[in-house]
Amino acid sequence: MNIGIDIVEVKRIENLYRKFGEKFLHRIFTDEEINYCFSRKNSFHSFAGRFAIKEAVLKALGIGMTSGFSFKDIEVVNLEKGKPVVILNGKLKEMLGNRKIEISISHSDNYAIGVCIIHNL
Numbered sequence: 785m786n787i788g789i790d791i792v793e794v795k796r797i798e799n800l801y802r803k804f805g806e807k808f809l810h811r812i813f814t815d816e817e818i819n820y821c822f823s824r825k826n827s828f829h830s831f832a833g834r835f836a837i838k839e840a841v842l843k844a845l846g847i848g849m850t851s852g853f854s855f856k857d858i859e860v861v862n863l864e865k866g867k868p869v870v871i872l873n874g875k876l877k878e879m880l881g882n883r884k885i886e887i888s889i890s891h892s893d894n895y896a897i898g899v900c901i902i903h904n905l
């Protein structure tokens with residue numbers, strides 16, 4: 785079992801959006817993630833939580849954003865009752881196959897935190 789964790793300042797994500805606009809969002813998040821976050825009252829808390837999960841998954845894998853990977857290869861989707869799950873795309877999907885990945889997200893006023901556990905790695 786491998787674990788990864790990351791904490792992200794909500795303002796940092798919001799400032800990047802104010803500076804670089806949609807281009808920034810589309811570089812990091814899938815269309816579905818962007819739609820979900822903008823549907824939330826505190827959109828940037830949800831963006832920050834997703835960003836934290838993407839980094840937490842990389843930490844659990846023990847890799848960085850090396851060539852060939854995109855942040856969009858790690859996608860967070862919320863199930864009907866709100867529980868977040870990870871969907872892998874691209875090279876990461878090939879690499880990890882059907883390994884079970886569990887995540888959890890929390891936000892406070894200023895920070896979002898993401899935790900990831902990957903089984904049988």
Ligand SMILES: CC(C)(COP(=O)(O)OP(=O)(O)OC[C@H]1O[C@@H](n2cnc3c(N)ncnc32)[C@H](O)[C@@H]1OP(=O)(O)O)[C@@H](O)C(=O)NCCC(=O)NCCS
Pocket residue numbers: 824829830831833862865866867868888889890891892
């Ligand atoms: C799920 C719940 C625990 C989230 O806690 P919270 O303190 O409101 O919010 P947090 O900032 O810690 O966490 C928010 C994240 O929890 C995750 N989450 C939401 N519903 C979830 C669920 N059913 N299971 C697991 N995770 C969930 C989401 O990832 C969410 O962030 P996102 O929408 O950006 O993806 C809470 O909303 C809830 O439903 N609690 C049930 C008990 C209850 O109703 N209590 C209220 C009276 S005390």
